[in-house]
Amino acid sequence: MTKEKLFATKLCLHYKNYRRNFPWRKTKNPFYILISEIMLQKTDARKVSEVFPHFIAKYSSPHALSIARLSILRKDIFLLGIHDRANRLKKISKILIAKFNGHVPKEKDKLLTLKGVGDYITNAVLCFAFNKDVPIVDANVIRVFERFFSLKSKKLRPRTDKLIWQFAGDLVPKGNGKEYNRAILDFAALICTAINPSCLRCHLSKKCDYFATSLIISSTKASGSKKLSIT
Numbered sequence: 001m002t003k004e005k006l007f008a009t010k011l012c013l014h015y016k017n018y019r020r021n022f023p024w025r026k027t028k029n030p031f032y033i034l035i036s037e038i039m040l041q042k043t044d045a046r047k048v049s050e051v052f053p054h055f056i057a058k059y060s061s062p063h064a065l066s067i068a069r070l071s072i073l074r075k076d077i078f079l080l081g082i083h084d085r086a087n088r089l090k091k092i093s094k095i096l097i098a099k100f101n102g103h104v105p106k107e108k109d110k111l112l113t114l115k116g117v118g119d120y121i122t123n124a125v126l127c128f129a130f131n132k133d134v135p136i137v138d139a140n141v142i143r144v145f146e147r148f149f150s151l152k153s154k155k156l157r158p159r160t161d162k163l164i165w166q167f168a169g170d171l172v173p174k175g176n177g178k179e180y181n182r183a184i185l186d187f188a189a190l191i192c193t194a195i196n197p198s199c200l201r202c203h204l205s206k207k208c209d210y211f212a213t214s215l216i217i218s219s220t221k222a223s224g225s226k227k228l229s230i231t
Contacts (some may be wrong), residue, residue, distance in 0.1 A: 004149075006207060007171065008172070008180060012179050015187075018186055028132065029129070031104050032056050033125055034129070039080055058076065059093075064099050068090065073089065075182075077089075095115065106127065108122050119201060135172050137165055139158075140189065141168065141184055141188060144187065150209040
């Protein structure tokens with residue numbers, strides 16, 4: 001089994017041990033999933049969990065959102081910060097009505113025409129709403145790739161690197177993209193964290209380049225300490 005195949009297989013296998021429970025993961029409604037992804041941009045998921053259920057109950061369709069007063073929308077999502085987001089949500093709802101008959105499109109090129117929707121949100125909607133086996137790449141996913149595979153982008157903004165996206169796409173298991181993508185997001189958030197990653201309880205550590213390097217450094221330091229104590 002290749003290292004790439006092992007990574008995807010073990011990630012999905014152990015996903016049940018650390019999966020997070022979010023309200024947007026309990027729906028198949030494309031509009032709700034699109035709303036959740038916009039809310040999650042640069043925002044703590046716990047805050048989104050507080051806002052999302054009430055928001056979709058109040059604005060259950062693009063039409064309901066399109067006629068909402070902007071001042072009220074801002075109050076409804078105030079907890080999330082980034083106050084321009086209310087304006088974006090309203091504009092997106094109007095585009096959905098004007099161009100797509102009030103439905104969230106399942107084609108990538110059409111999703112990309114929505115206000116503030118880039119590759120990440122597009123693929124997240126395609127994956128989580130329409131069960132497409134497409135990759136999602138953000139700073140957290142890239143961190144996991146860098147550590148496990150020693151994969152580093154030469155781009156100033158790695159998330160725009162087509163090679164990273166291609167690599168990520170090759171990892172997605174056919175027919176299991178939704179679980180895999182949620183698994184890697186939760187793995188990055190709870191295990192392979194930016195600071196003090198939980199390497200000792202990580203089920204992927206035996207094949208991880210970062211962990212192997214950490215062991216070598218620790219061993220070298222320990223060896224140096226012993227020599228110093230002897231002298």
